[in-house]
Amino acid sequence: MTFSKTSCVDLIPTGLTEKIDELLSIPTAKAGRIFKFTRVPVRINNVNKYADSDDFVSIGDRSKSTTLANIITDTQQQSISPSKLSSLDVEIHPHILDISLKDQLFDVILSDIVQNTKILLQNKQYKFNVRIDFSEDREYPDWNHADVVIQIAEEDYDRVLDLWDEVSTNVEEYFNKTKIDPQDHINADELDRLSDFINIRLITGE
Amino acid sequence: MPVSGEKFLEAADTIYKKNESREEIYYRCSASRAYYAAFHVAKKHFHLPRKTRHITVIDILKKNHRSTGEKLKELKELREDADYELDKYISQYIADKCIKLSNNIINKLNNLKT
Numbered sequence: 001m002t003f004s005k006t007s008c009v010d011l012i013p014t015g016l017t018e019k020i021d022e023l024l025s026i027p028t029a030k031a032g033r034i035f036k037f038t039r040v041p042v043r044i045n046n047v048n049k050y051a052d053s054d055d056f057v058s059i060g061d062r063s064k065s066t067t068l069a070n071i072i073t074d075t076q077q078q079s080i081s082p083s084k085l086s087s088l089d090v091e092i093h094p095h096i097l098d099i100s101l102k103d104q105l106f107d108v109i110l111s112d113i114v115q116n117t118k119i120l121l122q123n124k125q126y127k128f129n130v131r132i133d134f135s136e137d138r139e140y141p142d143w144n145h146a147d148v149v150i151q152i153a154e155e156d157y158d159r160v161l162d163l164w165d166e167v168s169t170n171v172e173e174y175f176n177k178t179k180i181d182p183q184d185h186i187n188a189d190e191l192d193r194l195s196d197f198i199n200i201r202l203i204t205g206e
Numbered sequence: 207m208p209v210s211g212e213k214f215l216e217a218a219d220t221i222y223k224k225n226e227s228r229e230e231i232y233y234r235c236s237a238s239r240a241y242y243a244a245f246h247v248a249k250k251h252f253h254l255p256r257k258t259r260h261i262t263v264i265d266i267l268k269k270n271h272r273s274t275g276e277k278l279k280e281l282k283e284l285r286e287d288a289d290y291e292l293d294k295y296i297s298q299y300i301a302d303k304c305i306k307l308s309n310n311i312i313n314k315l316n317n318l319k320t
């Protein structure tokens with residue numbers, strides 16, 4: 001799909017058109033933020049779709065079009081469910097973000113896990129960084145995972161391994177609790193599938 | 207003569223410690239043996255058939271003890287780097303990490319009830 005300036009403007013609620021005109025008129029160098037993710041949800045004729053920044057290229061250059069795409073995303077939060085995961089302050093592999101936009105249960109569960117893990121590590125006063133990777137096995141690519149990668153400032157690797165146990169026990173308890181106290185008719189098989197798919201990794205600063 | 211999985215870890219440790227010249231190839235061999243130690247102990251622990259796939263062993267271990275399964279997956283990836291990624295530098299630190307991971311997995315398995 002390709003959007004013209006007019007069709008894009010049609011997607012935007014009244015009041016934002018001036019912002020877009022302003023964006024399109026400024027020089028490229030000042031065009032604003034570069035976004036991590038180019039796939040964005042848009043709503044056209046009451047149908048939710050995904051658009052790449054390339055879809056907006058006809059409007060102008062890439063940085064302007066991604067900025068515009070983001071404005072559209074921001075304005076659509078009332079009409080479509082945005083990814084909860086993308087609102088977290090973590091780097092996310094584009095494929096994982098894509099899954100989270102399509103699979104709401106995955107989005108909620110992975111977001112909860114990331115948030116719970118952050119709280120646990122903050123309480124222990126660790127310096128850490130979290131990112132979410134997508135990993136595929138070399139021999140069996142279908143055996144793939146959403147890796148919650150926790151880079152921790154701890155030189156003693158034995159301590160890192162103990163901390164790994166704590167983090168993963170926390171994750172396991174979260175899944176068990178969700179199974180015992182199911183909300184919104186969550187299917188136990190779906191939870192098992194997500195439990196297998198989500199993988200914790202603790203790495204040091206090497 | 208049969209050998210136990212733990213013997214692979216002893217070999218990994220010996221290769222690591224005797225590498226006085228700090229040659230990368232021995233760190234690679236040590237990392238690789240450390241993985242197979244944990245893999246064989248896990249496979250035996252769950253009484254799995256000889257031809258069980260490595261990913262199946264990891265899945266079963268993860269279902270029984272989440273972090274230990276995740277650690278075996280980590281170790282498997284480090285082993286594959288050591289054996290296949292010849293342009294990637296496998297440091298002493300990585301070999302040491304593999305031995306610690308393997309030791310940790312084996313200890314956890316010994317404490318797990320079948």
